[in-house]
Amino acid sequence: MSGVRHRRHPRAERAARVVSGRTRPRYDMAGGGADVVAPSGRRRRDPRNERARLLTTGREGRPRLVRAGLSKLAAASIATVSSVSKKIRIENPEFLIAVIPDMIDGRLDRFDRQLLGAARKLADAGGGAVVVLGARSAPPMHETLGQAGADRVVLTGADGSDPEARVDELVTLLDRLPPRHVLLSESEDGADLARRLAARTGGALAAGVEVLGARQIIRPCGAGRQERASEPASLMTLAPDRIAAWDGAEHEILPLEIENVAPTARNRVQVGALRAADPATMNLGVAPFVVAAGRGVTDFDGFRATVAALHATPGASRVVCDNGDMPRTTQVGASGTVLDAVCYVAFGIAGAPQHLQGLGRVEHVVAVNTDLHAAMVKRAGLAIIADAQHVMPVLCEMLAKERQA
């Protein structure tokens, strides 16, 4: 044996790795970067360290291992690419595809994005451009529209209060463009507008298109028992949740030279502002927020007061309706109403399978129940294991206090 034999000194190694400035001791196991030298003098591989050196951030922030040894370089190039993503410009389109989104509350919602995705599909098949006909009253949203796949934006003046004036304006604008296809959504407002446009122009309308391609569209007819496959029509409405939104690169919105149209009021039809329904009397099947009582509730006057304070629609389980404590119309479940609510609060309901069937499409459930193992507690986003009869009056009081303040 020649030379000095290196001995590891674990305590010293550990002390060298301490990260200072913390109350609890922390050790930087990846730090240093130098490989450990074994007692025999050979360098020992440190797989963790190697991996850390190779690790870079790839597309969409996903970890990526660059094994070519150019990790730092690669990281830099990826970073520059992702930060300066190129916008797609369509300068001289072959044709135009017009999209008339609903823009409820001046926002681009899911269905509007799907509409733009469909328009992109038609436009990209032949080098076309997508024109959005949006209301001028909405806030400027060129960036959002560009991300959703629009190439041009035309602002229209008329709002929904006079549908005939809106149609007049749109018909004139579409005459000036003129687009190859016009797309609307088969929502309440979009469906109405599309039919008004079709009646005014006398053209055909493909309503509720479910499959859309550049060559073929398919839409249901014959009471939903048949479908008709045909070429894309000049005016189409798209069924919701059928065609994916655009998720490619952002499009650049270029200016479009078009003469504005001054809307002329006709005043034969006047549509007023939306009035939300009174939750106390509205139909349980469409109510957005339902508060229901089960067997755990005994004081129904208190329950009704709580429901009124929460500004919700009252519901009940079957037992409560059978006892006559709540009217039969409020029953939730298989033999009652199936809810379409956003939120459901269950006071003293254990959650029989027949009752849970009534919560088919409810997103958020709050359960107040004494039984920790109840089915409703499992279904709930917020479960409170307490007596509903004690919680309700306090809840009522707190809401009343807030209202007074």
Place this chain on the structure above:
Amino acid sequence: MKAIVLLSAGIDPVSGRPAPVGGEVRAIGLARALGAKTLIGLHAGASVPALADYGGYGLKEIICLSGGEHDPVAALAQFLIRASNVSAPDLVLAGTRGCGGADTGLLPYRLAEKLGWPIATGIAAPLEEQPAAGRLALAQARARGAVRPVHVTLPCVVTVSDMAECVPSFVFADKRAVQVRDERAERTPQGEMEEGLLRPYRRRPKLISAARTGGTGGQLLVDPTPEEAAAAIIAHLRSLGVLAAADEASSSKMT
């Protein structure tokens, strides 16, 4: 008020057998709610036995325009113009869309355009306060039970929402008593044919919406005091946005 309800020979979506269309039944209900003195059903096409079902919902008389099925809009418009020489109808009601044909819901719009009348769509009920004669105030049904007031000048076309609750009760004796009368419509050239291939419907999957927001995974409070529980419920409901914030609640109470 004289009202005309447009009827179609619809089919039941499940069984495929002839059946009244829900929207048209509601249209009869709405006409009755509007207090129509004369109520006539009008069908473009030869009479079929299933039309008598509409009689059970409150129609006394149904007129069928045989030969009108080639171009229903022209046949209906001709009939209405001819009828207006005798006693003009104030109101033409229709369902949102047919059931069993092309089902585009375009016919009432085309008819209104042809007659030069305004059209009010997706109506659920008349409004309580009615304006002066010559105009009509109606409630347009919107999602989640919301309503938009619509004021329209008479005469007009009205389409009735499928969500309207004005379904009249069915009376079998009235179905037996209804008069179905055939009238010859003038021969009109065949309207435009729908192109494309007709085939049985194939169910296709819908897009699945993006991952649900939140994903709370279930917050659990075991035996809290009632105060803690109430505070947790209020905070949770506020975070979901179903309960108005405290300041909004107090301000909405004042207004």
